[in-house]
Amino acid sequence: MSETIALSQTRPSRPHVLGKLAAGAVIGLILFFLILPTLIVIPISFNSAPYIEFPPSGLTLKWYSEFFSDPDWMAAMLFSLRIAFFTTISATIIGTLAAIALVRGDLPGKSLVLGLALSPLIVPHIIMAIALYLFFAPLRLTGNFFGFLLAHTMLTIPYVVIAVSASLQRFDPVLEMAALNCGANRGRAFFEIVLPHITPGVVTGAVFAFVSSFDEATVAFFISGIEGKTITRKLFEDIDFNLTPVIAVVSTIIVAISIILMGAIRLAQNRTSTSQLGETAGAIQL
Amino acid sequence: MKGARVTVREIVKRYGAVTAVEGISIDVKAGEFLSLLGPSGSGKTTLLMMIAGFELPTAGLIEIGARDVTYVAPNRRNVGMVFQKYALFPHMSVNDNVAFPLRMRKIDKAEITRRVGEALAMVQLDAYGRRAPAQLSGGQQQRVALARALVFEPPVLLMDEPLGALDKKLREQLQIEIKSLQQRLGVTVIYVTHDQEEALTMSDRIAVMNDGQVAQIGSPASLYGEPASPFVADFIGKMNFLPVEYIGSEKASHRIRVTDASTLSVTRSLSGRSFELSPGLSLQAAIRPENISLAPRGSGGPDAVAGTVNTSIYLGTHQTLLVNVDGRSGPPLHIQASASRDLAAFARGDEVDILFQADAIHLFSGKGDGK
């Protein structure tokens, strides 16, 4: 557009070129500001010095071996992975059923249920964190796998509902009617006809659920226990009290898991427009 | 495959305050081809959906064969259905699409293969089994949909404007194919369409629907020749409407005034009309284009109406003239004759005598609205 404007104007074009360069530089700086905090943890995790140093003076893998041989870190990592895995399963199943009901069902008060299902995106996590803490503590459910499963399924279900709803909107209900007419019962019509069409949305929702459960810090901070501790809770404690390069290792691993999974989804769904994906993505990590 | 009768009794469907179908009763005979014909919003698709089981009637009864299916789930009705936009499963091959109803019925594999082959051969697509639906043309996709709906040998086949998305030539070809297939298999067909030509071509009987009710049901010839209301008269074939005034009756005929200068006699029986006749009553006269002829001005005799030729259209097999009735506004009369007749002699601006065939004038109550 700026080219068209430049052509149609009588002013000389030199200030425009300079202006463009300046604008480009400003935008480049902002992008640098955006991306720097994600990338900086990577070189630090390979730095040989025991304190934080940038740029690194030498390369080493010793912090990685320290991380992988530390039973506390490993226990937290496995606990987090276990929670994320089962959260993904429960959130995907419950969220997919709900999305089908919300998109295709006839029920008064549907929009209320939708608002409720999506509210974990808006309601501050600190509120859910202490509400769950006050609920779980007397029941000795802090640090408990099932407590986490309940909390994280609730926190991650909006992503599944949004992603599955989006692909259901593109599914033509007449195909399901045709399947019923051919003699399929509801279950078979779902598995043979509906599910193959909404698989991309289900997978997207599942990946978002996994990543956001694995990355979730606030609620995990409050409902972790001495024994049952997620990697984010352990990371939180160590950042506050024990700032070693191992933290950079953990950060790098967390970043790698998130970006690899999300990037894979992004590539797999290239047909989906950038903004649409961005909006689903935008919901993550609040 | 033998057709079953379908009985629709006093069916009502309401959505809140809106009534989509209002007390329809139809008996479809076994092996009959019945069309539900009507404009959009007339309730024809709603009625079909209730027969298929995708909608529940608010009141009434639906039977297929001797079985009450009013509240039976769609997957247990055992009726075939062809949808408007084919509704083929895009992630399955043509073979798998046609095999789907058989798989749902737990038929063994060898039998499925055999019957899928037969069904595809029936619609001349035996060579296309491995293709994906998206690789076929619209006409081919509709044939696959037909094969899928017939492969499990249902006694009743429902079709919801199945040819609406196709171009005219293909549509006419498929109309003939579907009709001959139906006659060969003896399956009962209920066919929804808004295209009156399609309904006339294919049906044993047509139910003309309007505002959620059956306006008239009968054979194509009876609907065309004996329309029961102006709506049916207008919807089936081309019809000219003229507002006229009733003058009186004389023996076997009635006299009506068309313009200030001209009156006509109608020899058609008015039995079965629900309105009282009295001199001065406003009526609608309706007459088909082929029942009007022209003569040079002054040679038409006593019952002629003066008119002026507006347009002459040559249509190959026949010719249509649009003629204005002198002394009267409103749309011109359509007059049709085979091209070989001497209508060709008339041209725009010619003053003519219009001759109405006295036994082909239908009289309906109410003021004509200039149709």
Place this chain on the structure above:
Amino acid sequence: MSSLDVSSVNPAPAPRFARLFVVTGTSGRYPPLLTAVLLLPLLLLLFFSFLYPVGRMLVGSLFDPGFTLDNYLRMFNEPLYLKVLLRTLWIAFATTVGAFVLGYPVAFAMARAGSRLTLLIAACVLIPLWTSVLVRSYAWIVLLQRKGVLNDILVGTGIVEQPLKLIYTEGAVIVAMTHVMLPFMVLPIYAALRTIPKELPQAAANLGAGTFTTFARIILPLSLPGVFAGALMTFILALGFYVTPALLGGPQTLMMATLIGQQTTIMLDWPFAGALATVLLVVTLVLTFMFRRVLATSRGFANV
């Protein structure tokens, strides 16, 4: 014959069951009972993990043990807590402004650039979004601490002689939160900018409007819905943010979320924590409800 008898004796159950459960409604929609059954697991989950715990906390803040409003009055009577509330509003506002100032140019560039450049910018916006907030807060500590990267550069180049106190300040919290919120600002603005027809600015230019006029009169007004949506989202999320202020803020930068956490785990004053959380929740919900149209346009909630 027998079936006739049965249906005449008891005609109601079959139709009612079918109407609620078996048959699809208009254009393949699911009947109410089936819909309810599909929603049941979600409703159970939300009840036990969300409605009940939050409701319990709310009730807890009002009884001590008899009904009392003390916990709420305390918040407004003690200057310390009022200050925290005002600071929270101020930091959320500053974050929103910061995210707008930095986010608009990025969204604009993303909407106008060629497809490859757009992809690059999109990656720079999405990758931080996919990075754990905890990791990003840690990164800001690395960058801003006394012996951190930024101080190294400042001292090394001789701009300052002594390392600056950058971390545990309000500025650090605002910068880091701006960073966290930036994608939420960029994406809705980008979505709004993309819907502006390309011909519009061209037409304005043809009519003699300069670059600035075109921007101020055409592009900016048309992108305002995106700006509102992004700003509102940023503000609402910033109000309740926990991780970043907890790690990067000091005692002087206490915010609502950190105060709630402190009251819960350190002071063990649960009713007061509940009261603070309730106020935060009410503010969030009121904002969301008042502006739900604005939010819906940007996040596709409306068409879910």
